[in-house]
Amino acid sequence: MSSELIQLVKQSFVERFKTDPILIFSPGRINIIGEHTDYNDGYVFPAAINKGIAAAIQKSDSGTCTAIALDLNSTVEFELDKLKPVKEGSWENFVFGVVAEIQNSNKALGNFNIVFKGNIPGGAGMSSSAALENSVVFGLNELFQLGLTKQEMILISQKAEHNYVGVNCGIMDQYASMFGIENSALHLDCRTVESQPYEINFEDHELMLINTNVKHSLSDSAYNDRRSVCEDISSLLGIKALRDATETDLKAIVDKVTPENYHKALFVIQENARTIKAAKAIKSNNLDSLGALIYESHMGLSTQYKVSCDELDFLVAQAKKNELVLGARMMGGGFGGCTINLIAKNETKNFAKEVSKAYKNKFGKDCSVYFVKLSQGTHIVN
Missing domain, CATH: 3.30.70.890 (GHMP kinase, C-terminal domain)
Incomplete structure (x- = not known):
């Protein structure tokens, strides 16, 4: 986790919204082995890594929500009761999808502002998308005291990817990003969604x-x-x-x-x-x-x-x-x-x-x- 990344996100949030945010770090992941097995209810072997998404989030007292992707220098304002997917490939779909799926699970959200930035190279296969989804659901759960478990949060992230991003992903990326353990890889059974941590020390x-x-x-x-x-x-x-x-x-x-x-x-x-x-x-x-x-x-x-x-x-x-x-x-x-x-x-x-x-x-x-x-x-x- 990069403290510079966290500081930058916090500073940008405070400058824009004049209030202190809650700060979240959500990691990307690697996968040692077990590719394309997750959506077949199989086994995978991922690990969370020290690159990911830093997000700053806080309640908004305006009548709308604002999300800012610092990497892309892109801002979107939206209303909670008027969410629908925008054009394919847009970063907004990851945020909208999570918000919509939380609301679909009968949890009440208020307006909020979020600023985020990542240090995972895009398209590198390290799951920056799952890291972003998890940072949003984790932040909102904290902010509005929704009482969601980590298990419920990753299912919300996965549904966001299915219904808003249009990728029928398995659960591995969201799970590894949410449940990662320092210095360990997780041997995850994607049917039971339970894992066994293995400490990774390859010595030489x-x-x-x-x-x-x-x-x-x-x-x-x-x-x-x-x-x-x-x-x-x-x-x-x-x-x-x-x-x-x-x-x-x-x-x-x-x-x-x-x-x-x-x-x-x-x-x-x-x-x-x-x-x-x-x-x-x-x-x-x-x-x-x-x-x-x-x-x-x-x-x-x-x-x-x-x-x-x-x-x-x-x-x-x-x-x-x-x-x-x-x-x-x-x-x-x-x-x-x-x-x-x-x-x-x-x-x-x-x-x-x-x-x-x-x-x-x-x-x-x-x-x-x-x-x-x-x-x-x-x-x-x-």
Whole structure:
């Protein structure tokens, strides 16, 4: 969490609204393994990070609400009883969606002002959207004493994304952002929405993110398409979700689905199994095994689920050439964003330099390298 970010948001709020706000920090997340398994009721392995959204919020005595996105230098005024989604891709939908879903749950809100700013790179697959949704719901819960539990808050954030943003996301991003534990990753069962924290101490190794700095426009529509494929196959199998299927079950309907869709479902079943194996590898500190699972995950995302892109595949191929990188894969919805790499600490500088040069030569643009700390979830900043 950046204290400069918090200060900047507070200062902007006080200058504009002449009153002291409540301050919230809501983190983004990484995901070690378990991609596209969350909306299949499966397992995932995320962790909250020390990059996220800082928000300042307070009651408004004017007849309207005001929200200010400092990053975008953009302001919107709105009325609580006249909310509807605005054009696709607008940041306002994240705020409007949360407010509308709180009201749909029969909680009374008054007018408020909110100012926010983030330090998560946009489109990096670190869930700046879930961090924003959580900061709004958490702030409003505090401000108007709504009595919502964290569990209820993340469901409101998720519904906002479904109904206002138009992305049928699973629960992982909102959960990791809200429930994160310092220095730990959460092995989350997306059916029960309960998690087991695993302390992450890779000793001589660490997690390094490399951002392709691309986000191909396919991502949202392809995401919703993948989700509907998974739901169709589940209903063919007569099960609630692919989490309940085995590879043998899938083979029984091979002639009833297209080869492409067969491989998408197969990926989900295999990825779910990999997350369970990854938990065991972390517990026994078997980093070679964890790294191998991470590489397998990318191969499946790229060739079976088909949500990777040239830039992500290139970064993973570069990682494979270096024996001090134990595992690498694309992270997030796909078609851009970051790779996550499990790498020896004494190799990070060298690899960062090598891969940056190779990427620039290949694509004519820069990639960005980040290191993150695993941090606590959404909270009030005193």
